[in-house]
Amino acid sequence: MGRVNPEVAAQHQISALLDRAHAIGADRRNTNYAGGNASCKAVDRDPVTGGDVELMWVKGSGGDLGTLTEAGLAVLRLDRLRAMVDVYPGVDREDEMVAAFDFCLHGKGGAAPSIDTAMHGLVDAAHVDHLHPDAGIALATAADGPALTRECFGDRVAWVDWRRPGFQLGLDIAEIKRANPAAIGVILGGHGITAWGATPQECQANSLEIIRRAQEFLDARGSAEPFGPVVPAWQALAPDARRERAAALAPVIRGLVSTDHRQVGHFTDSPEVLEFLAGTKAPALAALGTSCPDHFLRTKVRPLILDTAADAAFEDVVERLRVLHHDYREDYRAYYGRHASADSPAMRGADPAIVLVPGIGMFSFGADEQTARVAGEFYVNAINVMRGAESVSRYAPIPESEKFRIEYWELEEAKLRRRPKPKPLSSRVAFVTGGGSGIGRATALRLAAEGACVAVADRDLAAAESVAKEIGDAAVALQVDVSSSWAVEAAISAACLAFGGIDLVVNNAGLSISKPLVDTTDEDWDRQHGVMARGSFLVSRAAARTMIAQGIGGDIVYVVSKNAVFAGPNNVAYGSAKADQAHQVRLLAAELSAHGIRVNGVNPDAVVRGSGIFSSGWGAQRAAVYGVPEEKLGEYYAQRTLLKEEVLPEHVAAAIFVLVGGELSRTTGLHVPVDAGVAAAFLR
Secondary structure, eight states, rough: OOOHHHHHHHHHHHHHHHHHHHHHHTTTTOOTTTOOOEEEEEEOOOTTTTTTTEEEEEEEOOOOOOOOOOGGEEEEEEHEEEEEEEEGGOOOOOOOOOHHHHGGGSOOOOOOOOOHHHHHHHHHSEEEEEEEEEEHHHHHHTTTTOOOOOOOOHHHHHEEOOOOOSSSHHHHHHHHHOOOOOOOOOEEEEEEEEEEEEHHHHHHHHHHHHHHHHHHHHHHOOSSTTSSSSGGGGGGOOOHHHHHHHHHHHHHHHHHSSSSSSOOEEEOOHHHHHHHHHHHHHHHHHHHHHOOOOHHHHHHSSSSESSSTTSSSSSHHHHHHHHHHHHHHHHHHHHHHHHHTTTSOOOOSOSEEEEETTTEEEEESSSHHHHHHHHHHHHHHHHHHHHHHHHHBOOOOOHHHHHHHHHOOHHHHHHHTTSSSOTTTTTTTEEETTTTTTTHHHHHHHHHHOEEEEEEEEESSSHHHHHHHHHHTEEEEEHHHTHHHHHHHHHHHHHHHSSSSEEEEEEEEOOOOOOOEEEEEEEEHHIIIIIIIHHHHHHHHHHHHHHHTTTTEEEEEEOOOOGTOOOOOOHHHHHHHHHHHHHHHHHHEEEEEETEEEEEEEOOOEEEEHHIIIIIIIIHHHHHHTTSSSGGHHHHHHHHHSSOOOOOOOHHHHHHHHHHHHHHTTSOOOOEEEOOOGGGGOHH
């Protein structure tokens, strides 16, 4: 029988590893987003010598098991990795070993090795999983975790005392496996689980067995009120009232937690969150903070938790939030001062990442939509962990000093330094009206490409949803008739619930009906003024209230028109509405400057392609006025400009970005022509 080609065998093992990672990572009960790692060991061909070489493929730093690709694997030579045991200088210098992982890498490309690489490489098993399941961490953080682990698993799963991830932890687990031949894995005190197997199927089965048995143990042994008796004043409000209060609080909270760095918000009022916040133990448990490093690196050492009744007067809640936020920042500075040494990285910011409001829900924050959402997901994981630990024992997370060692670990600092430079609109939230087509669509796409979260608002929900889908998770589609005060307020509230607030508004919604004065009806006039003049006013008013509540400034941009200053035929209603918008820019720039809100406008001309206005009859009407075929209207408009160029939606979007992207931070009350040069519309 011929020898198996090692390259083929290795590729088979890699495929099996990815299949296992995807299967495990698809269920967040098994591990959290970007948490945990999986590995396999196999023989491959050495491209230099042609001989066999034993390698390990392991999920690299920052990847996610559920979406892992081969490019996300670090590939290391096992002979070199194992040789590190002989030169290991001891736990006081184990960070030096992480840098040495780079010298164990094999081949070109691949991901950077994570801190858990030693755990996978030193454990004598072909396949290893390290995961952060809620049920496993519940046992890992229980005050009598070792005894509960023995009761739950017998000799099938061993206990490992808390140790910071690193080389020594890998040595510890390797020794425990050698000493416990019947064991299929371990519970890592304060942290998670690790399992192993001779085949990928066996490893996956062992991982899932540990998670399943831990959950069954908690379910069978758990108390009915792990968070204590319900406090009536902290019980959840009815859904509509809850979300109305949340939308009002969101910009206030976002403004507070953006004291050091502007952040995007995410709101969660899931049953787990509301149950936790209604219990008598909630304040004490929240003060203990999270335990698993993957949790508190994203949720911070502990959350800010409000202590007012769910239905307390709004003004009282806001005042209490301000006091608690001040106290939180002082406490965080004290935490940093207690544990920082001369070589610790500088304090990154004293604002909370998680704000808990009993009866309402949880607000989580981060530099972008994904970071904010994931922080909330991790705190839900932490709630599940606390529920499990409290149901069978007492929640006892790792010491505060250990949390600090990880939060301000130089290895974590290095990971932060590797992040790409933030985009110009990173951490900003945009609200674009008429965002489903034409200028609005181009603007929404451009602002998102520059890093903003975008609320795509349009009367046509399907069109808004199409644009939001193009953008992805950083966008939300909203249906709104901007001429309706109620609809505008509801849309602004929805944007606040989605992203925590609003920083940037683009008043783009519009329509036009081309008629001579004598044929223009009352309805024609009212409809156009309702959408553009009244609509811009309503959106600006609602957005300004949000921006003022945030207290971190903002931008409002009006998409006006050259018709605001140019008098053309058969255009009295449209031109007058645009002139109204143009003067709103000046009036609001003067009024809102006291709040750091800048108001500017762009004056496009004849954006025909992709335009909702032109495709709805305006194009045919204007073509008839000028005596040209409708399909030639764009060319006609271009030829009457100084540059002889057609204006496209993307050109207007570019001008809007210039106004809000940071380079014109001292500009307000300006109108920027985007018309390829129409001399009659020059501003004077």
